[in-house]
Amino acid sequence: MRATVWHGKRDVRVENVPDPVIQEPTDAIIRVTSSGLCGSDLHLYEVLTPFMTPGDILGHEPIGIVEETGSQVPGLSPGDRVVVPFQIACGSCAMCAEGLQTQCETTQVREHGTGARLFGYTKLYGAVPGAQAEYLRVPQAHYGPIKVPRGPADDRFVYLSDVLPTAWQAVRYAGVRPGSSVAVLGLGPIGTMACRIARHLGAAQVIGIDHVPDRLGRVHGEGVETFDLDAFDQEKELLAAVGDVTDGRGPDAVIDAVGTEAHGSPAGRLAQQAAGLMPPRWAEKLMQRAGVDRMSALHLAIALVRRGGTLSISGVYGGMTDPMPMLTLFDKQLQIRMGQANVRRWADDILPLLTDDDPLGVDTFATHHLPLDQAPSGYELFQKKADGALKVLFRP
Template identity: 95%
Template structure:
């Protein structure tokens, strides 16, 4: 089959690799019909390279048709149309019972002290072959795949794999309620969808903050009050501007949808680049013990949110020695919630919205639909935020 394969920093290629096969009775084989390119994939393209191995297959946002199932997958049959969550969970352990599928005790990567396995990610999460490919082996298929109706285009359902539950969890973790205010830092796919969900759930005021004109313009047309970072000389000016529209207090909640590759963090960027120049085994040890993130988005969120408010973090961070402004966090009595989205926990809330009325705008959410063979150029396009690239879907 053809698949998107990692070979090094900023080096992904579409190559022919062996077809996946059933290995366990709880496996299924899916023929991929659509697979998304995620902001998290860019971390592998640029920052988290010490944890990658040449030959790793990328991608974790798949949708497709069941081709084959193991003997212990009674709920699926060949021909079923499914979306596959990005994490691999069993559905029967204590953590899954708590709705914490990203902490699944069956698939936890204990070797590295990490949570549940993820498709197409680093060795920290199991190095499970990913979904930017023609076929995908799905472990724990008795629980993970979500059956969806035949008929509507893939765009209606494919975002159940990651974008929708990640944005939904970010908004829920932010405590958004009817009449409340929320600021969203970073208007990539997750941030943009979080704005839509916050408005759908009744937020009276949604504030979007970014520095990419295309992204600011897109959410502005959807009733979001926008602030362009590049129009402010310093953070103090931005805080004052947001304060002016939030009764001088700041928003009730802030969602950090940026994560480790934040704009405007030169020291963190330098440290990440230095790690990328080391021999892989040295860089891996350094990142695992003393890794740092670019923290400007998180620090801005802490400064923006009102006293007693909530900071919800959906952007991926990977540092081990990041400095945190504990004095400010404690003094402002902030609540912090964060983590990978627990996809299955939120599916029942989201599915009723994937109707012909399309209140979340999923049918037109993708900005680029490309054949899989164009994956290398798509990664470069998405990283550079060029050509209005907000969401890319691959069609094998």
């Protein structure tokens, strides 16, 4: 089969690889019909390369058709159409029972002290072959895959794999409620969808902050107040501008949808680039013991949110020695919630919205549909934010 394969920093290729096969009675094989390109994939493309191995298959946002099932997958049959969550969870352990599928005790990667295994990610999360491919082996298929109707285009349901539950959890963790205010830092796929969900759930004021004109224009056209980072010479000017539209207090909640590759953190960027130039084993040890993130987005979120407010972090961070402004966090009495999205926890809330009315605009959310063989150019396009790229879907 054809698959998108990692070979090094900014080096992904579409190659022929062996077809996946059933290995466990709880496995299924699906034929992928669409697979998304995620901001988390860009971390592998640029920052988290020390934890990758040449030959790793990328991708974790698939929709497709069941081809084959193991003997212990009673709920699926060949021909079923399914969305596969990006994390692999068993559905029966104590963590899954609490709706924390990203902490699944059956699939935790204990040798690295991390949570549930993820498709198409680093060895820290199991290095499970990913979904930017023609076929995908799905472990724990008795629980993970979400059956969806045949008929509508893939765009209607594919975002159940990651984008929708990640944005939904970000908004829920932010405590958004009717009449509240929320600012979203970073208007990529997750940030843009979080703005839509916040408005859908009744937020009186949604503020979007970014520095990419296309992304600012898109959410502004959807009723979001926007602020361009590049329009302010100093952070205090942006804080004052947001304060002016929030009664001088700041928003009730701030969602950091940026993460480790934040714009405007030269020291963090240099540290990440230096690690990327080292031999892989040295770089891996350095990042595990002294890794740092570019923290400008999180520091801005802390400064923006009102006293007694809530920070919701959906952007991926991987540093082990990140400095945190503890005095400010304590003095402002902030609540912080974060983590990978627990897809199955939120799926039942989201599915009723994937109707013909399309209140979240999923049918037109993707900006680019590319054949799988164009994955390398898709990665470059998305990383450079060129041609208005917000969401790229690959079609094998």
